[in-house]
Amino acid sequence: MTKPFTESSPSARAPLPAPAANRRLLAWLLLILVALIWGTSFILIKHSLGVFSPMQVGTGRIFLAFLFFLPYLVILGKKFPRDRWLPLLGSGMLGYLIPAVLFATAGAHLNSSLAGTLNALSPLFTFLIGVILFRGRAKLLQVGGILLGFAGSVFLVFFSATGSFSFNGYAFLIVLATLCYGFNINIVSRYLSDLPALLSTASTFAMVGPIALLGLATTDFPTRVAAPGSTPALLMLLTLGMVGSGFATILFNRIIQLTSGVFASTVTYLIPVVAVLWGLFDGEPLHWPQVAGMGICLLGVYLINKK
Secondary structure, X not given: OOOOOOOOOHHHHOOOOHHHHHHHHHHHHHHHHHHHHHHHHHHHHHHHOOOOOHHHHHHHHHHHHHHHHHHXXXXXXXXXXHHHHHHHHHHHHHHHHHHHHHHHHHHOOOOHHHHHHHHHXXXXXXXXXXXXXXXXXXXXXXXXXXXXXXXXXXXXXHEOOOOOEOOOHHHHHHHXXXXXXXXXXXXXXXXXXOOOHHHHHHHHHHHHHHXXXXXXXXOOHHXXXXXXXXXXXHHHHHHHXXXXXXXXXXXXXXXXXHOOHHHHHHHHHOHHHHHHHHHHHOOOOOOHHHHHHHHHHHHHHHHHHOO
């Protein structure tokens, strides 16, 4: 089973054998593809919220991801890994359903580029939770990375886009979402990494898809879908669910299997870049506090992962 944290050795700098090198190359290619998909998700959330409520966007994307996997789950039948129901449920709640609602709620009040920037905290929490709960080992440089990452997040949460000092509660919701991501990556790496990526991902959404449907059923979702002009927002929500929360999650779990939880979480190096570019294309302003906060966060993440 892949462990989330390992120490490097001098021999690790030697050329990798061909199979190991191929696995590493595949992991990097998948990482870039996932970053493009998830970096785009913030602008999709923003425009979906033009028609749907945050609860509908959050629960809707998870339920649509569940529908994406439903044919496979029907074929799977009795082969469903029932003995893993607890880590599957924990992964589904902490890695998908709760963050989806938090991001949608925050996205109604924040620029998509800022939301993508704060998402860079995921590797920090992945490492910190691994050290505290899963007995990972931390070096002094990595402790410094943790402190820098938190400093960058404080900068983004407490400074508005124009540089004035004020607590941004909606930005804090995204920090909570990245904390959930940190738990999820450790759960997948520790308890689910031996399962095939498609099996573990589909099983995870099987646990939370019905819960998402219950949340969606408490809203006026059918009425909003039937409203004139809702088609573009519905297509964006479908993309969020089936591509962002469905297909990309298979790729992400495969990355964890090929490497480790910490390597997989470094997708958040690239996600802010994609999110900021989409924000600029959509006419969102980019001010120095966002750039400075993102730079501090990414420097902290770099130190955490530095060999």
